[in-house]
Amino acid sequence: MRVVYRRAWYFLSFGAPGLLIYVCFVLVPILLSVGYSMTNYSLLRPGWTWVGLRNYELLLTDQAFLTSLRVTTILTVMVLVAPNLLGLAIAVLLDRRGWFYNAMRSVYFTPMVLSSVVVSVIWTRVLDDEGPLNQALRFLGVADPPGWLSDPDYALFSLGGIVSWQMLGFCVVVYLAGLQGVPNELAEAASIDGAGPWTRFRRITWPLLAPALTVNTVVLLITTFKIFDHVKVITNGGPGTGTTATVAFTIMQEGFVENHQGYASAMAVVMLVIIAVASVVALRVLQRREVQL
Amino acid sequence: MHKTLAAGLAALLALTACSVNEAAAPSSPAPAGAKEVTFLLFESPNLNAAYWDAQIKRATDAVPGITVKKVVAPAAGSRDEFAKQLIASGQFPDVHIGLQDILGFAPNLYAWTPEDLKDFECATCGATGGKVVQLPTNTQTHSNVYYNKGLFEKAGITAPPKTYAELLDAAAKLKAKGITPFVTGGGPDAFASTLAWTGVLTTDVYGKNPDWMRQRREGKVTFSDPDFKAATQKFADLAAKGYIDKKDLSRDYGATQTAFLEGKGAMYPMGSWFASPGAGDNPENKIEIGRFNWPGEADSAKLAAFTGGGLTVSAAAKDLESAKKFALAFQLDKANLDASVKADALFPAIKGYTPPSMGPVFTESYKAWSDAKTAGAIVPSFGWEAGDDAMLPGMKEKWWSSAQDLVSGKKNVDDVLSYLDDEWDKSS
Numbered sequence: 001m002r003v004v005y006r007r008a009w010y011f012l013s014f015g016a017p018g019l020l021i022y023v024c025f026v027l028v029p030i031l032l033s034v035g036y037s038m039t040n041y042s043l044l045r046p047g048w049t050w051v052g053l054r055n056y057e058l059l060l061t062d063q064a065f066l067t068s069l070r071v072t073t074i075l076t077v078m079v080l081v082a083p084n085l086l087g088l089a090i091a092v093l094l095d096r097r098g099w100f101y102n103a104m105r106s107v108y109f110t111p112m113v114l115s116s117v118v119v120s121v122i123w124t125r126v127l128d129d130e131g132p133l134n135q136a137l138r139f140l141g142v143a144d145p146p147g148w149l150s151d152p153d154y155a156l157f158s159l160g161g162i163v164s165w166q167m168l169g170f171c172v173v174v175y176l177a178g179l180q181g182v183p184n185e186l187a188e189a190a191s192i193d194g195a196g197p198w199t200r201f202r203r204i205t206w207p208l209l210a211p212a213l214t215v216n217t218v219v220l221l222i223t224t225f226k227i228f229d230h231v232k233v234i235t236n237g238g239p240g241t242g243t244t245a246t247v248a249f250t251i252m253q254e255g256f257v258e259n260h261q262g263y264a265s266a267m268a269v270v271m272l273v274i275i276a277v278a279s280v281v282a283l284r285v286l287q288r289r290e291v292q293l
Numbered sequence: 294m295h296k297t298l299a300a301g302l303a304a305l306l307a308l309t310a311c312s313v314n315e316a317a318a319p320s321s322p323a324p325a326g327a328k329e330v331t332f333l334l335f336e337s338p339n340l341n342a343a344y345w346d347a348q349i350k351r352a353t354d355a356v357p358g359i360t361v362k363k364v365v366a367p368a369a370g371s372r373d374e375f376a377k378q379l380i381a382s383g384q385f386p387d388v389h390i391g392l393q394d395i396l397g398f399a400p401n402l403y404a405w406t407p408e409d410l411k412d413f414e415c416a417t418c419g420a421t422g423g424k425v426v427q428l429p430t431n432t433q434t435h436s437n438v439y440y441n442k443g444l445f446e447k448a449g450i451t452a453p454p455k456t457y458a459e460l461l462d463a464a465a466k467l468k469a470k471g472i473t474p475f476v477t478g479g480g481p482d483a484f485a486s487t488l489a490w491t492g493v494l495t496t497d498v499y500g501k502n503p504d505w506m507r508q509r510r511e512g513k514v515t516f517s518d519p520d521f522k523a524a525t526q527k528f529a530d531l532a533a534k535g536y537i538d539k540k541d542l543s544r545d546y547g548a549t550q551t552a553f554l555e556g557k558g559a560m561y562p563m564g565s566w567f568a569s570p571g572a573g574d575n576p577e578n579k580i581e582i583g584r585f586n587w588p589g590e591a592d593s594a595k596l597a598a599f600t601g602g603g604l605t606v607s608a609a610a611k612d613l614e615s616a617k618k619f620a621l622a623f624q625l626d627k628a629n630l631d632a633s634v635k636a637d638a639l640f641p642a643i644k645g646y647t648p649p650s651m652g653p654v655f656t657e658s659y660k661a662w663s664d665a666k667t668a669g670a671i672v673p674s675f676g677w678e679a680g681d682d683a684m685l686p687g688m689k690e691k692w693w694s695s696a697q698d699l700v701s702g703k704k705n706v707d708d709v710l711s712y713l714d715d716e717w718d719k720s721s
Contacts, residue, residue: 149543258687
């Protein structure tokens with residue numbers, strides 16, 4: 001029995017610091033936020049009143065919140081699809097030996113290590129009406145190139161493009177790791193059996209990349225759903241009302257501009273639930289098609 | 294316990310939404326017995342670290358026995374949000390400069406007494422519930438139109454417009470010559486989309502009813518009322534006629550100023566801070582700049598101005614007396630005031646103060662303010678007021694985004710005004 005206690009103490013001594021940090025900085029704030037979401041708390045005003053589920057009821061008809069959900073969903077879909085597809089294509093092209101391919105892997109990963117604020121500032125300049133992209137389009141004969149960030153019809157898609165560009169490197173690296181885990185023997189055997197490149201990819205490589213797809217999808221889903229920095233720096237939620245205001249951006253506006261911390265907490269709790277449910281569903285669905293070698 | 298809960302909330306919001314950079318700049322070691330005052334400030338190209346250090350030194354020289362620890366907001370434009378996060382985590386500094394949501398912050402701020410305010414020209418400006426919590430140190434004017442004299446000449450405009458009809462005529466002539474009449478901005482600095490709207494509201498709404506905002510709070514007027522609607526329609530029409538280019542909405546404030554200074558448009562509706570040596574009066578400018586008041590139907594006498602924006606002191610400051618002494622010394626020091634004029638083109642509203650010799654754009658802007666004061670033609674600046682004269686917390690940002698909706702054509706005037714009325718009702 002003493003051995004069991006000693007072993008428990010041994011494992012606890014390693015796990016406790018991490019556990020303590022997780023409890024203090026993740027679990028407790030989440031529970032506090034759930035509590036605040038049922039109050040009308042404002043940190044600039046003394047006192048607060050218990051309002052029960054009233055904040056959640058208001059969310060159901062709050063156009064700003066519903067718009068932010070729509071914006072975030074569109075953005076998430078864009079960022080789920082584009083870096084996954086392009087990342088896979090680029091990874092397949094880069095899955096070769098040689099200094100050039102190694103250099104290209106670094107090039108594709110560079111945006112990932114840049115601060116999102118730096119990326120945002122760079123792209124703000126690139127997509128400006130007078131920026132290099134529109135200058136190039138004018139040079140090519142486009143008389144009236146789009147207002148990538150100023151036109152409400154384009155701004156959200158531009159934002160999606162920027163986030164996709166930054167996340168592309170991550171997808172490339174994960175797919176490359178997956179590709180390098182595909183046994184050559186399988187591809188060779190398939191070739192001997194007469195399978196062409198497309199058939200080999202579809203029947204062998206793609207099924208074996210399922211874990212990489214799972215990782216990419218879940219990481220992109222979580223990253224995009226809580227996106228804030230790009231919106232704050234590039235568009236500040238505009239142009240106009242709510243055009244690019246994501247849920248995280250709307251939470252910050254509600255909490256720290258309008259001083260409704262209780263209501264903002266309700267938004268944060270809803271966002272947490274949505275991310276958790278979406279992540280679990282995505283994991284379950286994608287893990288079902290993973291192939292065990 | 295309450296602070297712990299608040300800190301937890303702030304941590305969660307930060308975790309779920311963003312990360313905040315706290316930059317506490319080190320100060321020199323405190324002499325024995327010195328009282329430390331923490332000071333929240335923000336840095337910008339004009340108001341850099343050296344500027345603040347010199348300002349702080351002059352104030353602490355005047356009040357011996359106080360040392361100051363700077364707390365620098367991560368970005369000038371988000372100093373309010375940063376201050377609110379510091380309140381949430383129980384770290385609200387003792388003294389702060391340039392807080393904007395005064396109505397929201399008021400319960401946490403010390404209310405200055407008439408004795409404290411005896412040297413200020415407008416001792417009641419920016420009052421909240423009858424209490425002045427922010428020193429009314431500086432005036433800024435907002436219905437200015439700075440213009441490129443060379444482009445006016447090119448379009449055959451011989452004199453700055455004095456009526457709204459002349460303004461439209463000038464805009465038409467400029468557009469006919471392929472010149473963008475108004476330079477505007479937006480992007481992360483959405484306020485830069487609103488200055489022309491402030492101009493129209495100055496002449497057409499506040500010019501007729503300076504109490505409009507107070508009456509809006511009392512529910513006696515609404516955004517959808519005919520006067521406000523007609524003024525807003527004028528602003529929307531400027532965009533519809535192509536006098537304001539909707540593509541400019543993605544341009545941040547810095548890029549907008551640069552665009553005007555590089556001659557990419559003829560008129561730049563902007564606050565008087567543009568007249569600083571780093572901007573309008575920069576000797577390296579390649580254009581010659583003039584200014585006029587945003588014109589009304591019959592004349593251009595009215596000028597929108599706001600006095601306030603000075604230091605605030607936390608009601609919970611560890612050493613309230615030292616914080617107050619430092620704040621007053623900081624604001625009333627002549628050299629500090631001169632430096633604020635030179636760096637940020639502020640108009641100190643301190644009794645007996647006269648600004649140092651400045652460039653032509655500042656001189657013209659300052660004269661316009663002095664003339665309007667003499668003529669009794671100063672009206673509040675819509676969207677720039679503070680305290681009881683301001684919009685409710687959060688409304689200003691909605692007004693900014695509404696300006697962009699009008700310029701981009703995403704919404705029509707009726708939709709925008711009804712949205713503003715709805716949001717006002719929700720906020721109140």
